[in-house]
Amino acid sequence: MQTVLRRFQLVSGVVMLTYLFLHLINHALGIWSLDLAGHGLVLALRLWRSAPGTVALYGAASVHFGLALHTIYARRHWALPAAEWLRLWAGLSLPMLLIRHAVSTRLASSLYGFQPDYERVIVVLLTSGTQGLQLALLAPGWIHGCLGLWFRLRHYAWARRMKHALLALVVLLPLLSAVGFLRMMRAVEGKSRTLAPVDPTLVAHQLALDAWRHHLVTLYLALVASAWILGQLRNSVERRRLRRNLLSS
Template sequence: MRLNPHAMQRGSGIVLLAYISLHLVNHALGIWSLHLAERGLMLAMLMWHSVPGTILLYGSVGVHFALALRTIYNRRHWALPLSEWVRLWAGLSLPLLLIRHAVGTRLAASLYGFEPNYERVIVSLLLSGTQGLQIALLAPGWVHGCLGLWLGLRGYAPVYRAKRVLIAVFVTLPLLSAAGFFQMKRAIIAANLAGLVPDASLVQYRAALDGWRHDFLIAYLLLIATAFAAGQLRNGFDKRVSHKAAGDA
């Protein structure tokens, strides 16, 4: 049975959009209370940190990224409509932000005993001055996923009729997520009037975590650059072959 790249891209994209959506919803729960957001985070971690959830999530990441590299390599021209440029920017910029977050949470938990929850993560962000990155973290993936889903499903009448509702969700959920994050930040600062204390695991293994971030970032950029350069070389070779064939004819 031959695998359909478009079906694989859509399926893996839906999994990643579900992951991002749950993160946004969890952040939004912080509007009501830090405790409620922590409960939501625990449920999400039970799902995504389980063996099936881990395989599904990281398998989808691998498939989606491999197909993105394939698309970059196969592209014959770069005269794209604005929606495609926005989707491309959002898709390629997401890992640049996600690498830092994933190394400081999931990898730190797996290798160095860090126990991630909203309080520890937000304290770490505040002490490092990177809380803005956390707010911006999910935006590119949310834009990329929503645009991809819309471009793939807009031909279906029920989806097109729900356009205004979908736009409202597209705009409102990230705003609620940002509001929840700020509310949790205020609650944590108010509860730690004596001063914020970094997690001991993150302090002890800071150099190792920084090394992981650097290595993942370099590997990611090299893969993107290699796919683009190889595609350009292929296009140039094909043009020379075509011109030679036309001249011989």
């Protein structure tokens, strides 16, 4: 069963890491032009909003999160190496950042017909002052996914030989993505002295979207906290049972 769970974790993680990789590449296209990044976004939306893409992405996210809750519940101790703590922090913090972005784009599109493009998204970010959040959005997931994949690949000689090239990719791609996004922001700001108004679809349904965001964050934190508390209670019961068995013997 543990082998099966690890395979599910690996496959679901690779799907989400692929999504992050393509997203970072798309941002990096902004180094050349806003239009080029926009064309890349259209292709990405066709991929991930198709029926197979939606099932693959959200199915992988659900499986991976479910396995993460199982890991938190089942862990007997929390004396972890620094790299594991970094991977854990990155994995748990990603949904906190991602929920805001997903509600403003995918949920707004599904419920209210909002059609995202880079210019509209950037206007929303600049108007709300959350452009820094967008730059930081993908970093935790990228770090978590790359560390998790490396923990699996480091046992292979070919992966150890490519260690420095892989590290360069892990570091350079987010940097190029950030540069591309900054250039797109400058392009949008440079079109006129005043920013275009925020899309009226988002304005009309802002309260509803804020409520969705609040409820999803609350549910996420409740699930993580519940898994940890139940795991601690289980550990406490097992320790008491072990002590009783030792005393009785």
